[in-house]
Amino acid sequence: MAVFVLSGPELLANVQFTGPVASLDTETGIELMQSIEQFDKERHPEAINFIDSVDFEHLTLESEDDEDFEISPVSNDESAAERKQRRAVERKNALEARQRREQQKAMQQRKVRKEGEPYQKTVKAELAGWYRFCIHSSHNQIVVEIDMRKESDFGLNEYGAVMTLEQKEVSDEDRLMDEDSAVMEGIKDEDFDSTKDKLKTLRRLLADIQTKQQQERHRLIVHAATNEHSHSRMVLSSLLETILFMAVTGFQVFTIRRWFKGAPVLGR
Secondary structure, eight states, X not given: XXXXXXXXXXXXXXXXXXXXXXXXXXXXXXXXXXXXXXXXXXXXXXXXXXXXXXXXXXXXXXXXXXXXXXXXOOOTTOOHHHHHHHHHHHHHHHHHHHHHHHHHHHHHHHHHHTTTOOEEOOOOOOSOSEEEEEEEOSSSOOEEEEEOOOXXXXXXXXXXXXXXXXXXHHHHHHHHHHHOOHHHHTSOHHHHHHHHHHHHHHHHHHHHHHHHHHHHHXXXXXXXXHHHHHHHHHHHHHHHHHHHHHHHHHHHHHHHHHHHTTOOSTTO
């Protein structure tokens, strides 16, 4: 499964994959609804109940706290050589801490550049039947782009995950080209092998370009949504500050007027 939250007041969602909620013999919608209701009432230890949350609102990595390095106090009994060695250790610790901070910044930048990748999860279903896949938000309405794939239709890639449609198409075309031969095409073996390798390379490059375009489209959508949310929060914060300032100003004016009139101030 692949999930990407496109829009909403918050780009947060909960993913749930459960089942089998009904057997393969279920044919009508009424039977399916009845099986789902029965499934929700009973507990099935052997069933899949995968639940996870996805967050596209906060995509940068949280920086880990650097290990604090302490400067050793100067001792009167410390020799010049020991003092030199201690300072060398302190400089090394400071340099390592600075390098860790730079690595954290680089990791955050790489994470930002990789925005646009959907949340993906591969679940192994041991039992046959109907499965339920739900995306819902706790408090707000959201728009989500989902993609569900089965191993029986797409197969697995080298990482043990179900292949995407682009990966499936590349794999099928590679298989068709491998089944072809120079004799069938009526050309030399050297020319055929060279042409086949170039076609495979071009097809993989095209698939990579399509994937990058999809990720770029997602990245722009996420950036637009997060910028809009930040603007809304800023406007709301400014409005609350203005209201509070006006309330305090009004109270001050009221207090000063009562004080000049000689009336009791603040109940005194």
